[in-house]
Amino acid sequence: MQLIALSTLNAYWRRYVAVGLAIMVGAAFLTATLLVQSVSQASFGNSLGENYRGADLVMQIDAEALERTPVSTDGNTALNETSIAFAKGTSLVSVAQPIGTSSAQLHITQPDPASSSGQRTVIDMASVNIAPSNPEFGSMKIIEGKAPQGAAQVAVPESQAARLKLSIGDTLTLDGLSAKVTGIAANSNDPTNSFGVQVWADLSLVKSLQKEDLRFEAIALKLAPGIQPSTAQGNLTSLAQHENLTFVTFKTPEAAVKDSIARFSGGTDVLTPVLLIFAGVALFVMTLVVSNTFAVIVAQRTRELGLLRTLGADRKQVRRMVRLEALALGLIASILGVAAGMAVMFGLVTWAKTLPGAAYTTFAANHQSIWIPVLVGTILTVLAAGSPARRATNVAPLEALRPQDMSTDSHDFAHGSNRGRPSLGLSKGTFAYGLVLFVVGTAALVVFSVFFPNLTIAFLSGIVSLSGVVVLAPVFIPRAVGALGGLTGRKSAPAQLAALNAVRQPRRTSATGTALIIGVALVTMFLTGGTVAKATLDGSVSSQYPVDFSLGTVDPTQTPLTEADAKKLTQIRGIEAAILMQTVGITDGSGNVLAASATDLAKVLNDPATIPPQGSVVVGKELVPGNTLDVLKTDGSSVTVPVVHAGADYLQPMMSTETARALGLTVPMKFTDPTAGDSGTIYARAAQGLDANSINQLRDDISAAVGIPPMYIGGAAMMRASIGGTIDMLLMIVSGLLAVSILIAVIGVSNTLSLSVIERSQENSLLRALGLTTRQLRSMIAREALLVSVTGAVLGVLLGVGYGLAGAQAAMGSFAPLVISLPWLMLGLVLVGAMIAGLLAAVVPIRRAVRLSPVAGMREAVA
Template sequence: MWSVSWKMMKRDGRMLVPAGIAILVGTLFIAATFLFANTMDVSIRKQVSSSFGQANYAISPKDDANDEASSATTVKDFHLQQIRALKGVNGARAQVYAPVELTSVSANKHTNSAGIAMSQPDSIMPMPVVEGHWPQGESEIAVPKQAAQRLNLKLGDEVSVNAGRGGQSGSDGSDSLRLKLVGLNEDKDGAYSYYGGASVMSEGAMAQLMGAPSASGIDSYPAPYIYLSIDDAQAGQETLDQIRAKLPKGFQLQTRAAFEDSQIKEMSGQTNIMTTFLLSFGILAMFVAALVIANTFQVMVARQRRTLALLRTIGAKKGQVRASVLMQSGILGLIASSLGAAGAIGLMMAAHGLGLRIGALTLEVMVTPPVIVVPIVFGTAMTMIASLSSAAAATRVTPLEALRPAEVSDSSKRSGKIRLALACIMMVIGAAMAAWIVYQAVQDSRGVKGTMVAENGDSALGIAVAGVALFFIGALLCANRWIPWMLKGIGALVAHIGPSSKVAVGNISRNPARVAATGTALLIGVTLVACLGTGATSAKQTMATALDTRYSVDVEISLNQEDVSGLEKVRKVKGVKAAELVPVYQGAVGSGKTAEDNAQKDYIAIFALKAGQSERLMNVSQESLMSGGSKLVMPKGQVGDKAVVKAGQTVSVVHYDDGTVTATGHSFQVAAGSYNGLGGDAGSYGIALVDQSASLGKPDRYEIWIKSDGSQPVGSFTEDIREAMSSTPDAMVSGGIAMKATYEQIINIFLLIMVALLAVAVIIALIGVANTLSLSVIERTKESATLRAIGMTKRQLKRSLSVEALLIAVGSTLAGLALGTIFGWIGAYIVFESLGKVSLPLDWNMYAMILVVAVIAALLASVLPARRATKTPPVEALAEA
């Protein structure tokens, strides 16, 4: 029987090609999803752990640690010298940095960067040196390559380094050093993009710069993170336990992977958001392929009826016939799935070899077991499952009945009631599962503790996807009920156009099972595309809003005094939409009426904005919240029970001079804003905004706030601003635009990948429609011949199939758009609710594009079946029928 089956398979090889293509494309989709997810995962992990260098462990605050206590912990508290002496510890680096100003002694030009201390081994430094070497003494420095170019510096030149303001040290920055430029570094992973890179000097030089004794090094600096290079083979569990025993309260030792997981989860609520999101649609794509496979085997079994019947007459049993069909499907699935996985790897290798990039993402080949195993196992299994109905159909008729010329019987009516009941149960359960998770997400967005979405976002998303899939499968099971009913209503509008249209509408009414099979192929494809498109649009709009609230000011320039000329230079930079001066005052928590009040330790920078400035300069306007001029609008994450200040507290404007705090008599009431920070850097937290409706006295300092029009690349835009301010001493350029652009780039890369994968669903749907129409041609051989015999022309017969395909395409597309939009909303809300208000869009342009593509695909799919229906002469067709 196996040899007979193999010969049958080779004979009908051309019939298996469409199914093979569907399987190949579907499994290629899944393999490519894993490969893209691997690349995206590496990219995001590299971003969140950009400060590690080649360190493999980190000491970081625990999730429940008190922020104020963590920020007060200094390098000395970590006992780094003792940790470095432990077995297997190759090096340790404290994340200590402070803003510094670099001045070219010869050219008298200025720029700023972060100042960090040199650590050994140099492999744990957060960026590589690209020219020269790292500092080897207290008189040497390595600066960012772009900063050196801006200052016209070359190796060996002297650089004047001044301490900046607002760094971790809290120093006034009165000291300055002259250091020899010995190296140029490049912050490729963006660890210090907020400051435009990092200047590296010895611990002693950095301590001296910030006013501390050189002998103490950086021991007195706050250090939220310590990065360790540990040889696990040498260290063992004993060394890790010894390190943990030396940690200050509230800190933990984590592997780099665990640190990355926690940071990604903090950002998105998920640790594998990209893989989960893409794979859910990859699985749906395989369901599309499964339907195509099922329809293809129905066509193949229809063609093999005589052969299978002959086998039955000469003694083949039902089980052997069934095994024959399953064997053919298993071989086809294994071959096509293997080619799909290999094709995905080959395409990725070709893209990597050609150096192709998507945005800033390099397409690297990262083959993990799921890339190969999942597509092959899933593709083979789905192919065999999809062929079960065809295998059953091959054994359902008697040998004599099968030998007699007849149309393919419609067996769906026999189990109609059971199938409908099962479909309804699946739809109810699936809808309940998805609704429960959505309810949990809503509760989580309202701050209710203990929700499943907050505690285990991955499991919650998995349940929601399972619920949606269960509902969708239920809808597909009863598609033979509602699709023909829907198409009958649409067909009533076109039935009177001509004989071809009337025949097409009649065909839809006569065989609802065949119509449902054809429509379902396109329905799944359109639903997939609409779901992806809706999810992508929602992701982009939601993330854009979240980024605007987190990085609400594009660029900040901190100044010691008002600089009108510098402001005019900045306004001339290409890409600047708006730039204005903002005075900065000092605020103290408390009334400020007594000496004790004035000695408050909790100080807040007050940015005094004039009416309309937040509208012009910020990505999220605070105008309505600042109305009245008596509100101190702080980042919403900095106001609350666990924060330094609470809503309604008083903050007084004070002046600080030589250790003496003087109240000005002005005070404001704290209110939570609708933004999370200015530039996203830790130094921007604790700031506040007020409406400058009254004179607050002389400002402590000034800032220039800049809003970009988005026309220029972020790198060149910030470089041009630094160049414009290079003649202004003590001008510190920073801002969240670089980090915002990094995250936007990740989002755009993700969307580009999804758009590229949308073509897969269209191709699979096209194959499905072509296969089911081919089946309908075989079923209607006698009918087509009769129509030809009574005078219907070839063109009219072709037109009737085209109209039938068009009606099915329009009806299935409209249903798919509705279902896909709802599914996309559900997925987007669950994934992104942790970021804030989730956008639930209705993308009419996308709907129009999908409808046009689906109609064109259906019409193209009807071409070959229509040619086949008209190829056989009427007399011959009637004789065969």
């Protein structure tokens, strides 16, 4: 049987190409998923380990031991200069390099021709890293100038120097300490150094910044010549205990990197399990495609298998032969899939290395990413072929040998009729089971998304509901395809034939359609859920943060913002409006009352409910729970103003200048103490549809225009862009991952159609002999593919929209009222893509059908 199985694969290899491709795609996806963990670990190790470059050992505080042991006064719980002195004082260590970061406020004075003084001051927060004293140590690599030495020198990474327009010889100030830029360093690969402005400084400057609280994150140690790290670890630990350095530990750089990775990732690998879910979806669709294809292939070989039975082969031997074919196919295709997955991941890593800030990305493969996909792909292929093998051997040998047209084979497993009545397409018990799954799952999904929002339970309910859809697929998919064929198959003979052919084998139609429905439904679900969640969050952000940009001076020495500053903002591309908010009164504990004209407020406020009505003050409910607010006037008296609570819980009191004047308030308020004067607040509105990069650039432009540090510019724009950008990125990634399952489903459509064309060789040849043209034959096969693909896409979109809305409600229901915003364009693209995929799936079958002459086709069928 082994020989027959292998010879069958060799003789009819074209039949197995498409199913092998589906197995390859599934195995490649699983391989790439498993490689994500090893690549991320290697990449983080390459980046987080920069600080330990050149070290033999790393001296750290044992955080776990410190957490387990009550802190006492007789033990050191931090690394400091005493720790360095200890390490250098031993004969085991030749170099002890401290590693640490200090934060400081950065001031840079730059020329500004637009300013009356001819210059402007840029204020930002800086992370000051300790520069290694030895160039062989650490991650600082000077590419221009020289390394900083002493308390008056610094080095700046290349990207930061370009951003801040710094060059060698320029001066900057860190917490009031002046320092000259002496070097330009290569950009750091450490992801923990990706926030704020990075500066390299000598230990003496860092010590001045930290004053009495000088602490290090770690100390990199270079051992004395001839000292082995394994020996030094034990000896240094003993010496540290003797010196009462209770919580100090000594690790190899590799072990320290592993600890850093665990701290950076929170000690858990969240990405790989999520990716495995998508890989599981792709493998499930692959199993459907493989099972359906093997069912067709085995059905085509019914006479061959019947002949083997008459020659003495029993049912077990025939089943074993089919499983051996599946085993060989699954093994070969899975191995090729592993190779393809590794090639794709290697290409992605190579591409990632070219991106800014990702040069540390490293390709690494582990043995699990090789043998697991091969094993899973092979086992699933054998399991998928098991059911078709059992069904084929249930046919009696004499019946199998009886001449028949396979295209009209009555053994379309589990389909048929019952005394002239169409069957359900599956047993009554299976139908009842699927119906229960769908009804119970859908009911639970509605309950735990609408009435008791709970995303976890709703997700599990959705899985149960979708499982019911899969079980019931043989009931509704053939009927849906038939209905669509009835609507489109009335005008021409090819259309009528396509409508009939699409449902002649209901089981394979349902299996093919199910694979496509699952892929399209999941993609649609995430697109719908993400779009609705994004719209809901946008509405909530606009309510809680009613202005896109809010800025005011934070340094008492700075000049207050003025109307002229607001006009500067309106000159920035991307800013639609900017107004100066003036203080018109003082309240007791809820902040000064700000005001602007009603017309100007309408220009900058995103939430119409926040616009103050005439005669009232708008304020957050958490700040002023009551219905009135006492506002102190310039002369010391107060006026009671009706309160309108805004959607923003902590919105500062705000009214129109028209209301302020009507209440007798001075616009702006005159302060008797000059130091308590109005520092000025500007509200600005950004153009709609800007992405996160554009918003960040706007913030930098605003900072440059008025001299406010970017970190002190608040408002809804950054948050909305950040949330929207994150959701868009996740949707793009998830849609790309789920597109793999759609690709496998399309392969299934093409494969099923190809095998159907092979079955109908005699029939198609007879039709051509009776006058069916080549063009009409192409049209017939293309329409057949379109019927299945469009039906699967439409049903998938409908299911996906329903599941997506339910998921969004479950996730956002307890957070904010759901804002229904369907991605109509993307849904339309999904449907158009399904039509195009159906046409592409028909290309190979059409070529085979039209290249076969009528005479040859009839002769081939008879043979």
